[in-house]
Amino acid sequence: MLESLVRQVSSTEVHSQHLPDNLAATTTALDKLIANHDFLILSGGVSVGDHDCIKPALQALGHPAEFWRVKVKPGKPLLYVQAKRPDGGLCHIFGLPGNPVSSFVTFLLFVRPALLKAMGAAGKHLSLPIVSATLSTPLSNGGDRPHYVRGFYENGVFTPLGIQQSHALFGLSRANALLRMEADEVLNEGDSIGQVLLVS
DSSP, rough: HHHHHHHHHSSSOOOOOOOOSSSHHHHHHHHHHHOOSSEEEEOOOOSSSSTTHHHHHHHTTTOOEEOOOOOBBBSOOOOOEEEEOTTSEEEEEEOOSSHHHHHHIOOOOIIHHHHHTTTTTOOGGOOEEEEEEEEOEEEEOOSSOOOEEEEETTTEEEOOSSSTTTOOOOHHHHHOEEEOTTOEEEOOOOOOOEEEEEEO
């Protein structure tokens, strides 16, 4: 999924690699990857579990996080590191959550604009298209974070799809839009909504 998202943005060469949940192996692999890449996009291993090795591995290499955790649902345990390469260049490292929907949302919100900016884009070209819509069904966000609801946009109407948990791929696989709901926001059927991001 992430490879496909990168290729939609850039035609540059993309490599993928799988790492074990092992601190020593992760540290060694990241050291080599940082030295040879402009961007690293990591999925999983960025939270606080016993097998989450990304953050401690980067710290061991002298690359502390610029930020870790964002107030977004899904996608809270997002990490960003700006690491200096041996040749003096920079490697931008994004540690995305391991759940697929969280990775999808945080890629679109944070990684996609960073990649586009690195390629020379600016202004509105960094953002996904945003449209207004009418909501087809009631929705509520009882949490304390903005929630990006997956759904389908057609003919001015937004319809949520599937369950909205971060592991649930059914709705995501059919979605072409994200609705940003603010913390504690309640919406009714037929409400006009103005923050629908088109993702395909």
